[in-house]
Amino acid sequence: MKRVFEVIIIGGGVVGCAVAREFSKYRITTLLLERESDVAFGTSGSNSGVAHAGFYMPPGTLKARTNIEGHRILPGLCRDLDVPYREIGKLVVAKEEDEIPYLEKLKKQGDENGVRDLRIINDRVMGEIEPNIHGIRALHSPTSAILCPFTLTIALAENALTNGVRFLLNTVVTGIQSNEREFIVRTNRGEFISDFVINSAGLYADKISEMAGISGYRIYPCRGEYHILDRNKSGLIKHLVYPVPPINSGGLGVHLTPTVHGNIMLGPSAEYIEDKDDEGNSADTMDSLYKEAIELLPGIEKRDFIRSFTGIRAKLISSGSEKPADFVIKEEFDGFINLVGIESPGLTSAPAIARMVVDIVKRKRDLEIKSDFNPRRKGIIRFSELPANKQATLIQKNPNYGRVVCRCETITQQEIIDAIDNPLNAISLKSIKNRCRAGMGRCQGGFCGPKIVEIIEEMFSPGVREMTLKGDGSELFTGRVRDAREGMGNER
Numbered sequence: 001m002k003r004v005f006e007v008i009i010i011g012g013g014v015v016g017c018a019v020a021r022e023f024s025k026y027r028i029t030t031l032l033l034e035r036e037s038d039v040a041f042g043t044s045g046s047n048s049g050v051a052h053a054g055f056y057m058p059p060g061t062l063k064a065r066t067n068i069e070g071h072r073i074l075p076g077l078c079r080d081l082d083v084p085y086r087e088i089g090k091l092v093v094a095k096e097e098d099e100i101p102y103l104e105k106l107k108k109q110g111d112e113n114g115v116r117d118l119r120i121i122n123d124r125v126m127g128e129i130e131p132n133i134h135g136i137r138a139l140h141s142p143t144s145a146i147l148c149p150f151t152l153t154i155a156l157a158e159n160a161l162t163n164g165v166r167f168l169l170n171t172v173v174t175g176i177q178s179n180e181r182e183f184i185v186r187t188n189r190g191e192f193i194s195d196f197v198i199n200s201a202g203l204y205a206d207k208i209s210e211m212a213g214i215s216g217y218r219i220y221p222c223r224g225e226y227h228i229l230d231r232n233k234s235g236l237i238k239h240l241v242y243p244v245p246p247i248n249s250g251g252l253g254v255h256l257t258p259t260v261h262g263n264i265m266l267g268p269s270a271e272y273i274e275d276k277d278d279e280g281n282s283a284d285t286m287d288s289l290y291k292e293a294i295e296l297l298p299g300i301e302k303r304d305f306i307r308s309f310t311g312i313r314a315k316l317i318s319s320g321s322e323k324p325a326d327f328v329i330k331e332e333f334d335g336f337i338n339l340v341g342i343e344s345p346g347l348t349s350a351p352a353i354a355r356m357v358v359d360i361v362k363r364k365r366d367l368e369i370k371s372d373f374n375p376r377r378k379g380i381i382r383f384s385e386l387p388a389n390k391q392a393t394l395i396q397k398n399p400n401y402g403r404v405v406c407r408c409e410t411i412t413q414q415e416i417i418d419a420i421d422n423p424l425n426a427i428s429l430k431s432i433k434n435r436c437r438a439g440m441g442r443c444q445g446g447f448c449g450p451k452i453v454e455i456i457e458e459m460f461s462p463g464v465r466e467m468t469l470k471g472d473g474s475e476l477f478t479g480r481v482r483d484a485r486e487g488m489g490n491e492r
């Protein structure tokens with residue numbers, strides 16, 4: 001049987017989920033299809049997590065417009081969705097005289113875009129606000145901010161779900177057929193019919209376009225690798241610290257990014273690759289990242305690294321040009337809305353892109369506002385961030401808060417239970433980690449991983465073969481060697 005919706009969104013990254021949440025404010029039936037076993041498993045889960053103030057993008061572009069608007073929307077949105085957002089400010093640092101014109105260009109661009117309070121500071125002022133950083137001049141942007149990109153994506157999805165949007169995970173779109181009345185979207189889980197299709201498939205937006213009969217887009221994957229530093233280094237910097245990037249580097253240069261959880265990230269590299277899913281890290285790249293980072297911040301040592309990860313930029317290059325193109329946000333033909341080339345600042349721009357998409361639909365159809373739309377979503381209690389008296393009260397009410405499972409991040413058993421019991425029903429170690437941070441510390445899940453598996457078993461009794469790291473193809477176990485309890489019984 002074919003299931004019918006008014007809107008189908010393809011892709012559960014931050015853009016697709018922001019679009020879903022925007023539609024959930026109206027009476028319009030909406031379905032989001034995501035090929036992975038959870039949202040934010042694509043680029044939206046692996047980036048710098050910076051809410052850019054808006055000075056990198058040339059005035060008049062969609063990138064600039066949505067960046068500025070998204071940066072304006074994000075603080076309130078994050079408050080509503082219980083997503084940590086911190087306005088820590090940014091320094092773009094010039095180390096040599098010949099890099100100063102770049103700072104001036106950014107400031108001019110930012111002023112034209114309407115970014116507030118940008119100023120160029122000298123080495124003395126820089127030394128006062130960021131004593132560990134080396135440079136001769138810097139652009140200071142006090143309104144640049146940080147947020148956790150996968151928490152935002154999950155929160156948008158959960159809020160959209162609560163407000164009526166349907167989510168189908170593990171659902172790969174394989175074909176799109178359109179006739180004058182409707183779209184038929186083919187997937188590995190059957191066919192779906194809709195009036196509108198929103199293509200927010202990130203790296204695969206070109207392929208989805210082709211399925212709909214639109215050729216001419218080509219996404220070039222550009223890999224960015226990062227190191228994460230242990231939290232004991234969090235005091236080294238207070239601001240985001242960016243360099244003047246090399247010309248045509250494909251990114252903003254290797255920067256130092258404090259996270260909302262108290263780590264510092266170092267990266268990303270920029271390397272064009274063939275395979276859009278190749279999230280590997282290479283020793284050479286990681287080494288050069290380290291060398292570039294210590295030029296800005298000499299206090300880092302390799303033993304401070306606790307993990308590496310990779311995010312892949314979806315670069316859209318227009319034919320006849322070598323430079324990345326602007327965002328494509330448009331209705332290509334009746335009802336098919338394309339979001340292509342949503343690379344940086346796509347995280348910042350997502351809420352603004354979502355509003356643009358809904359505005360396109362509003363021009364064709366009256367959308368009735370839902371009187372019962374609930375803009376708020378409550379995340380999982382972050383036990384370690386509570387004052388001692390609140391922690392004690394919680395433990396008294398629920399002893400699961402008194403059992404610490406992830407020792408590196410101080411995550412309690414109740415937080416893990418809440419993460420497993422999530423509204424999207426996404427149950428893999430990565431989904432749990434993305435929701436409550438269990439496994440994100442120095443031991444990277446070495447101690448808490450087995451305990452989390454035990455809790456999943458107790459809650460759902462799945463076979464061990466069904467437990468995965470991040471969905472199908474990443475099974476954790478091939479079978480049971482022996483049952484610990486049975487074994488003990490036999491030995492009696």
Ligand SMILES: Cc1cc2nc3c(=O)[nH]c(=O)nc-3n(C[C@H](O)[C@H](O)[C@H](O)COP(=O)(O)OP(=O)(O)OC[C@H]3O[C@@H](n4cnc5c(N)ncnc54)[C@H](O)[C@@H]3O)c2cc1C
Pocket residue numbers: 010011012013014015016033034035036039040041042043044045046047048049050051052171172173174200201202203204223224225268311312313314342343344345346347348349
């Ligand atoms: C290294 C790096 C650093 C960045 N730093 C920042 C930053 O600091 N600030 C900022 O604003 N932006 C940043 N960005 C950009 C930002 O991360 C992206 O613009 C944003 O995450 C794109 O979101 P998306 O939803 O379009 O794509 P994605 O997150 O990739 O989501 C697309 C989804 O579509 C799904 N999909 C694909 N094909 C199919 C199919 N056939 N069927 C069903 N589902 C499908 C995928 O599984 C995926 O989940 C950075 C990007 C990178 C790579």
